[in-house]
Amino acid sequence: MLITLIQIIGYLANILIMIVIAQFILSLLITFNVLSMSNQYVSAIYESINLILDPILKPIRKFMPDTGMLDLSPMVLIIGLNILMIMLSNLAASGYGV
16 A cells, blocks of 8 residues: 555656656746747746646745745755655665555
């Protein structure tokens, strides 16, 4: 049961990491004027991704030092999720809760 729960958490963490990467790529494309925010589809996708990630990234941003235009909170989130997955997989491999 524990292994199944860890696999589900890992799957959800991977989806969250993909969303963070998609937001990063989309923001780069908008910054370099490859995509325009005046396009309603681009705007809708970008806003919906931000609505998903902002509640997760805001607490991280509170503890991060101000770096100006560079937002490092998505990188901290990805590293934190990977550390969580390593810890959970080691817990499952050790046999606790089985």
